[in-house]
Amino acid sequence: MRTLLFFYIFTNICAAQLYESTKNSPLSVLSIITKKSYQPKKIVEDFNPLWVDSLKLILPCKNVPVPKRTMRLPNAPRKYRNGIHRGIDFFANWGTKVNAVASGTVVRADHNYKEVPADFRVDMLKASAKVGTTPSDIFNNILLGKAVFLDHGFELVPGFRVITIYAHLSHIEKSIKPGYKISAGELIGKSGNTGMRESTIGSKAGSHLHWELILQKDKEEIYLGRNMPNPELYYMLNRIFKRS
Numbered sequence: 663m664r665t666l667l668f669f670y671i672f673t674n675i676c677a678a679q680l681y682e683s684t685k686n687s688p689l690s691v692l693s694i695i696t697k698k699s700y701q702p703k704k705i706v707e708d709f710n711p712l713w714v715d716s717l718k719l720i721l722p723c724k725n726v727p728v729p730k731r732t733m734r735l736p737n738a739p740r741k742y743r744n745g746i747h748r749g750i751d752f753f754a755n756w757g758t759k760v761n762a763v764a765s766g767t768v769v770r771a772d773h774n775y776k777e778v779p780a781d782f783r784v785d786m787l788k789a790s791a792k793v794g795t796t797p798s799d800i801f802n803n804i805l806l807g808k809a810v811f812l813d814h815g816f817e818l819v820p821g822f823r824v825i826t827i828y829a830h831l832s833h834i835e836k837s838i839k840p841g842y843k844i845s846a847g848e849l850i851g852k853s854g855n856t857g858m859r860e861s862t863i864g865s866k867a868g869s870h871l872h873w874e875l876i877l878q879k880d881k882e883e884i885y886l887g888r889n890m891p892n893p894e895l896y897y898m899l900n901r902i903f904k905r906s
Contacts, residue, residue: 709888711898713819713877719763720847721903722828722873723754728899735895736887743787743805745796748885749827749874750899756869758853760828763873763903764818768842769825770811771834778804780862806872807831807857810838810850822877822884829872830856 721727728750732738738747754760778786786800796805806829814824832854838844853871860867875886887895 709877709884709886709890711890711894713822714886714898714902717819717902719903720761721752722760722763722850723752723758723853723871724761726752726754726758726871728896728903729753730893730896732892735892735899736885737889737895740796743790743796743800744794745790745801748876748888749829749872752853752871752873754853754869754871756832756852756854756866758871760831760850760853760871762812762844762846762848762850763826763875764812764814765846766812766814766818766826766844768810768838768840768844769813770809771838771840772808772810772831773834773836773839775808775856777807777856777861780859783859783862805857807861808834808851808854809857810834812844819877822879825876825878827872827874827876829874830854830858830861830870832856832869 729735729752733747734751734753736748736750739745740747783804786804790796790800806827808831809827809829810831812826812828814826816823818824828850830853831851834851835849838850844850853869855861855866855869858868877884877886887899890898
């Protein structure tokens, strides 16, 4: 009788231990862990006009409105350099005053910019054709000409760091240097055509202000109005800029 009782107890203990060990085994535990699937960060393919719904800027050149022509607005093709136009071409005459569209900090001011030789510029454009797009070194250091970059921080467009670019300038004010705190409407310099073919041959033809606004977030830089069709693009830009 004692033998039977001992065998019964021993059998139940072993069964419980076997059940418990099986339940808690590494394979058992791993089988009930829900795998967390990797979700890659969504790439922003298009600009969202709601981002700038409350944005108000001063016109960079007084009494020079936003142009209506698609070729002077963002997204226009630039076949001569295999690129896309990212900004607005305000067609201001040579020497027109250029002002900051909003308060910010100067991060670049090309006081010592010297126009490149005409042949060199042509060679760089040929290089762009071979690459299939406009390389950043060619675009920023040659095609923009004498330029000023302003940092507007993260408050101008909530959720993004904002910079603005003022290119093809003929003159930059002496006070405009990296680190300088600039006020909205303050004079930056004067319009010109530096960086353009006409400037390399000594002509003042084609003078205008090339202006850009870039939104920066994560690993992306999104120019104002990217992939927006015209005339919706024009109406949005015309709303953003208040006439002074």
